[in-house]
Amino acid sequence: DTGVSQDPRHKITKRGQNVTFRCDPISEHNRLYWYRQTLGQGPEFLTYFQNEAQLEKSRLLSDRFSAERPKGSFSTLEIQRTEQGDSAMYLCASSSGLAGANTGELFFGEGSRLTVL
Amino acid sequence: AQTVTQSQPEMSVQEAETVTLSCTYDTSESDYYLFWYKQPPSRQMILVIRQEAYKQQNATENRFSVNFQKAAKSFSLKISDSQLGDAAMYFCAYREGAQKLVFGQGTRLTINP
Numbered sequence: 167d168t169g170v171s172q173d174p175r176h177k178i179t180k181r182g183q184n185v186t187f188r189c190d191p192i193s194e195h196n197r198l199y200w201y202r203q204t205l206g207q208g209p210e211f212l213t214y215f216q217n218e219a220q221l222e223k224s225r226l227l228s229d230r231f232s233a234e235r236p237k238g239s240f241s242t243l244e245i246q247r248t249e250q251g252d253s254a255m256y257l258c259a260s261s262s263g264l265a266g267a268n269t270g271e272l273f274f275g276e277g278s279r280l281t282v283l
Numbered sequence: 284a285q286t287v288t289q290s291q292p293e294m295s296v297q298e299a300e301t302v303t304l305s306c307t308y309d310t311s312e313s314d315y316y317l318f319w320y321k322q323p324p325s326r327q328m329i330l331v332i333r334q335e336a337y338k339q340q341n342a343t344e345n346r347f348s349v350n351f352q353k354a355a356k357s358f359s360l361k362i363s364d365s366q367l368g369d370a371a372m373y374f375c376a377y378r379e380g381a382q383k384l385v386f387g388q389g390t391r392l393t394i395n396p
Contacts (some may be wrong), residue, residue, distance in 0.1 A: 172325075199383060208287075208374050208386035209328075222382065257328070270316035270335075270378050274328040 168192060178281045179248055179263035186244045191260030196240050199272060200233055201257040202226065209257055215241060216263060218227050232279040248282045255279050285310050287326030287377050289387035294297075296365045303350075304390045310363045313337075316378040317351065317360045319360045323371040331373070334358065339343050362392075 171190045175262075179185050191198050197219050201209035212231070214222045216236040230248075234243040245252055256279075259272040284307045296302035308317070319331040334342045334351050341349050346366075350359045364370055375387040 206389070207390050208289075208376075209384075211383040211385070214383055269333065271318070271330050271333060272384055274320075276327040 170258055170260055170273055172232055172256075172275040172278045174278060175276065176279045176281075176283065180283050181248060181250060183248055184244065184246045184281075185248060185280060187256050187258075187280075188240060188241055188242050189258030189275060191258070192262075193239075195260035195262050195273070196238065197261045197263045199233055199259040199261075200241070200243050201253040201259065203257055203277070204253075212243075212256075218283045244279070250282045253280055253282045285377050285379065285385045286345050287375050287385050287387040288311075289375055289390050291390045292388070292392070293391045294375050295393040295395055296362075298365055298367060299365045300365055301337060302365055302371050302392065304362075304375075304380065304392070306358045306360070306387055308358065308375070308377045312358070312378065314379075317349075317358045318376040318378065318384065319347070319349070319358075320374045320376060321369075321371045322374065328374070332360065365394050367394050367396060 173188045198215045200212040203209040211224050212227050213233050215235040227235040232247045233243045257277045259274045261272050288307045304385045315336045317334045320328045322328045332342050332344045332347050346363045349363045374389045374391045376384040378384045
């Protein structure tokens, strides 16, 4: 299966610790997105990459959050000094930005669930 | 900023019946995409149906169809012949240009056997 994969699927950490999530998009997709979803809510946009360039960041992405996509393939999302309010599902999605292939659809991974104690 | 509103937090329907989920959105643009995504419990979000704003014809995918009212900024999803596997959270989403999706709050759909 060549869908979007995320790792780890679940992470439990203590407040103040750093955590890192990884996302591997569909291989031919040049766009990669991070979203955050809290229980019973819709996903909220965090940030977006086209190839290795981070083109947009939400105001939700505080200074404790950083995302990278160094070679335009996989991406990491790091949260430093975690707080209980960071507990959520972190979703990664990818899409193709190529003309003729850009249907507007995002393909999502299964998410990484973070619990901060 | 664009907003997407789903006014029905929960809906239920009898198996084999038809149900309609509502969605409204706010935008000043004329060209955009609208989507319905399905998120089953503990599973990834998948696309149900897509509508390009410049197309007047309502999109249809098997048992799923939309009622797109551009002037009213309304985009409802109709599920015909509901099946137990349709039980999930359904999210309406808006996309402008090549950028991010903006999601509604979701509607939890329960299918009663």
